[in-house]
Amino acid sequence: MDYLPPLAALRAFEVTARHASFSSAARELNVTHAAVSQQVRALEREIGLPLVVRAGRGLSLTDAGAQLARELTDGFGTIRAGVERLRQDAADLPVRITLTPTFASDWFMPRLAAFRADNSGVELSLNPSVDLVDLTAGTHDFAIRFGKGDWPGLESTLLMPSSVVVCAAPEMVPDWSPDRLEDLYDLPWFEEPSPEEQDSWLIAMGLDLKARRNVTELPGHMTLAALRGGQGVVSSARLFVEDDIAAGRVAVLWEDDLPGRGYHIVHRLGPQRPAVAQTIRWLRRQVG
DSSP states (O other), X not given: OOOOOOHHHHHHHHHHHHHTOHHHHXXXXXXXXXXXXXXXXXXXXXXXXXXXXXXXXXXXXXXXXXXXXXHHHHHXXXXXXXXXXXXXXXXXXXEEEEEOHHHIIIIIGGGHHHHHHHSTTOOEEEEEOSSOXXXXXXXXXEEEEEESSOOTXXXXXXXXXXXXXXXXXXXXXTTOOTTOGGGGTTSOXXXXXXXXXXXXXXXXXXXXXXXXXXEEEOOHXXXXXXXXXXXXXXXXXXXXXXXXXXXXSSEEEEEEOOTTOEEEEXXXXXXXXXXXXXHHHHHHHHHX
């Protein structure tokens, strides 16, 4: 029969046997003397044998109690050792982050030295990718994603709010007017190779996507390089081009500013490893 008495009762007896005292066991387990005594009595009823001999304030083990105590001490010791090995394995793992290439190159990498200075001993493994990695698979600790925070089955926290802008160098669109979208169709466009969300922004702008004649797919940070070099039209999170807009190097052709949109920290439900939680706290402090 594959049956075990309640774990709490087994644990109470093992600690009691190790200390030969209900009071000492109660202190270790952070419960009352009476609670420990009741658990041991319940275990005796479950097994059908006396395990301890109570004598005033002291106690001794019966032969059955001594045998069970040895087995439980070995068993709980094996459990403790196994848990500690797993904990150490988890502590040795780097913090594994999947994030967009643009966020990695334009925001994270310039701050990497500061992260290392503030978080000695925490190793990072960055996976810059436009793919929505399955975070439930356990291969990554968290993601930094752009969107509205609505990823089912995951927990997300807005890290940096940002609107979406479609923009170009001013000299490319000197007479730009929202009423003349057709002027954009002949211009070079640069996009990340995961265009579904970008397409939705451009459709909302009123563009006929099929009418564009010159579209090049590049990693996000390279699209920004093309934009800053005056080579074409780009859709981007505004936070990456804010300085360019303020300096007049980039003209905003269209902006979509929805509440809650921006870069989010996204992870599985439940607690995080200490190093992961530390990294997330550091990220939040950077945007304070």
